[in-house]
Amino acid sequence: MKVFIDQDKCVASGQCVLAAADVFDQRDEDGVVILLNPDPPAELADDVRQAAAVCPALAIRVEEE
Amino acid sequence: MSADLVTSMSDTPPAEAPQFPMPRATGCPFDPPPFLRTLQADAPITRVRLWDGSAPWLISRYDHQRVLLSDPRISADAAHPHYPHATTGQKEVKKGMRTFINMDDPEHARLRRMVTAPFSIKRVEALRPAIQKIVDDLIDDMLAGPTPVDLVQAFALPVPSLVISELLGVPYADHDFFQQNSRLLVNRDTPPDEAMAAQHRLIDYLDRLIADKLADPGEDLLSYLAAQRVATGELSRQEAALMGRLLLVAGHETTANMIALGTLALLQHPDQLAALRETDDPKLIAGAVEELLRYLTIVHGGRRRVALEDIEIDGHTIRAGEGVILANDIGNRDATAFACPDRLDIHRDARRHVAFGFGVHQCLGQPLARVELQVVYGTLYRRIPTLRLAVDLDLVPFKHDAIVYGVYELPVAW
Ligand code: HEM
Numbered sequence: 235m236k237v238f239i240d241q242d243k244c245v246a247s248g249q250c251v252l253a254a255a256d257v258f259d260q261r262d263e264d265g266v267v268i269l270l271n272p273d274p275p276a277e278l279a280d281d282v283r284q285a286a287a288v289c290p291a292l293a294i295r296v297e298e299e
Numbered sequence: 300m301s302a303d304l305v306t307s308m309s310d311t312p313p314a315e316a317p318q319f320p321m322p323r324a325t326g327c328p329f330d331p332p333p334f335l336r337t338l339q340a341d342a343p344i345t346r347v348r349l350w351d352g353s354a355p356w357l358i359s360r361y362d363h364q365r366v367l368l369s370d371p372r373i374s375a376d377a378a379h380p381h382y383p384h385a386t387t388g389q390k391e392v393k394k395g396m397r398t399f400i401n402m403d404d405p406e407h408a409r410l411r412r413m414v415t416a417p418f419s420i421k422r423v424e425a426l427r428p429a430i431q432k433i434v435d436d437l438i439d440d441m442l443a444g445p446t447p448v449d450l451v452q453a454f455a456l457p458v459p460s461l462v463i464s465e466l467l468g469v470p471y472a473d474h475d476f477f478q479q480n481s482r483l484l485v486n487r488d489t490p491p492d493e494a495m496a497a498q499h500r501l502i503d504y505l506d507r508l509i510a511d512k513l514a515d516p517g518e519d520l521l522s523y524l525a526a527q528r529v530a531t532g533e534l535s536r537q538e539a540a541l542m543g544r545l546l547l548v549a550g551h552e553t554t555a556n557m558i559a560l561g562t563l564a565l566l567q568h569p570d571q572l573a574a575l576r577e578t579d580d581p582k583l584i585a586g587a588v589e590e591l592l593r594y595l596t597i598v599h600g601g602r603r604r605v606a607l608e609d610i611e612i613d614g615h616t617i618r619a620g621e622g623v624i625l626a627n628d629i630g631n632r633d634a635t636a637f638a639c640p641d642r643l644d645i646h647r648d649a650r651r652h653v654a655f656g657f658g659v660h661q662c663l664g665q666p667l668a669r670v671e672l673q674v675v676y677g678t679l680y681r682r683i684p685t686l687r688l689a690v691d692l693d694l695v696p697f698k699h700d701a702i703v704y705g706v707y708e709l710p711v712a713w
């Protein structure tokens with residue numbers, strides 16, 4: 235799976251971090267999303283899909299392989 | 300009748316459009332109004348009639364709500380002439396003095412991002428021990444005092460008020476003042492001039508605090524706004540005061556209602572309460588918080604919006620300039636999104652709920668609210684295992700008339 239984020243769209247809700255803390259983090263200065271791992275392992279796939287589903291700003295896109 | 304005709308008929312507001320908001324059923328204080336359920340089943344995109352005679356769209360299905368709330372053609376601009384205001388008081392308060400909750404991007408994003416830093420997951424997690432201490436101390440006080448006690452005054456209001464005061468840099472000693480004025484702002488039956496007066500008192504108060512912090516900044520959020528944004532000319536003092544007002548009111552009214560109403564809901568569902576009391580699994584406690592947020596959806600008047608362009612949705616056309624209300628309370632009880640939606644089940648995965656809204660306006664304070672509620676629900680029932688309601692359920696005064704649902708009082712004993 236490949237993960238893409240759009241920092242311009244992000245509203246810093248933190249939902250992605252709660253869903254998949256190994257893949258997403260937030261910038262210190264404004265809470266905007268940071269992608270820690272664009273290529274997460276299979277065991278994190280469900281959490282990443284959950285993150286994309288709960289992101290209120292539609293700022294996370296997942297490409298399944 | 301052709302499908303086209305059906306659509307065009309229901310797209311003009313019928314004279315008999317049902318009045319919104321609708322009453323809840325007697326004896327079912329935790330369930331949304333039954334008529335919303337009928338609409339969700341039979342007319343999920345339809346017109347309703349508001350207090351001022353206007354007829355905005357009411358959207359009752361979960362998936363439609365998410366689609367529309369994340370559509371940039373849907374505006375939260377409360378100054379728009381067709382914005383569907385909740386009350387005449389709200390209309391007066393909101394149209395003149397807007398901040399980002401009632402603005403669209405790019406202004407919304409510019410202002411929101413000035414205050415997002417302290418609400419990140421990391422920063423809020425760092426507050427958990429302090430929140431735990433606040434909760435433990437308040438429980439100690441309650442246990443040392445007489446019963447019955449009103450859980451709202453003794454516990455539900457102080458927890459989030461102490462936390463948000465500290466975070467913003469608002470003296471907690473002023474809590475009577477800000478709680479009373481917040482209450483005037485969120486009660487539907489507050490006359491417009493009184494709502495306006497409450498708004499002015501709060502803005503003046505925050506404006507004075509910001510002036511003090513400009514002179515002598517501390518580590519709190521208002522100091523940051525004063526020193527980094529007002530002093531630099533990025534924000535006017537009025538704008539900063541409006542943002543402070545939003546955070547102060549949103550930061551305690553909502554969580555306080557979740558604490559008291561959530562406790563009442565658990566007391567009425569003893570099996571769920573027992574499961575929560577018997578666990579120390581942070582995942583189950585976090586799951587219970589999501590489920591109670593979903594089940595109770597306390598911001599029950601719907602997300603209020605107005606269409607900026609024509610929007611086609613599921614065979615209907617919402618025209619530019621028409622008001623739209625997205626009823627998150629019934630959206631969170633949509634069986635296509637949550638199995639057996641009317642069951643309170645702390646073991647379900649409720650994380651996709653829309654109790655914090657959806658789209659760019661989704662709650663800024665949600666990480667903080669989550670930690671506060673996790674600490675409260677994870678502590679209160681373990682420390683007071685015999686907690687019980689001290690009056691009959693019919694005697695509990697519910698906030699049917701408020702923008703944020705909850706209870707005015709919750710007499711409890713143990
Ligand atoms: C359980 C508690 C809470 C609930 C149920 C709740 C609910 C909501 C909802 C439904 C919205 C969306 C409004 C809309 O789309 O029109 C919202 C927005 C907001 N909330 Fe909360 N909230 C809670 C706690 C908090 C706390 C603790 C804070 C602040 C410290 C806060 C600050 C805000 C702000 C600033 C917005 C506006 C965001 C924007 O427009 O970008 N809320 N909240």
Ligand code: SF4
Pocket residue numbers: 239243244245246247248249250251258265266267285288289290291292293294
């Ligand atoms: S869930 Fe979406 S909006 Fe929230 S922090 Fe992550 S990317 Fe940003």
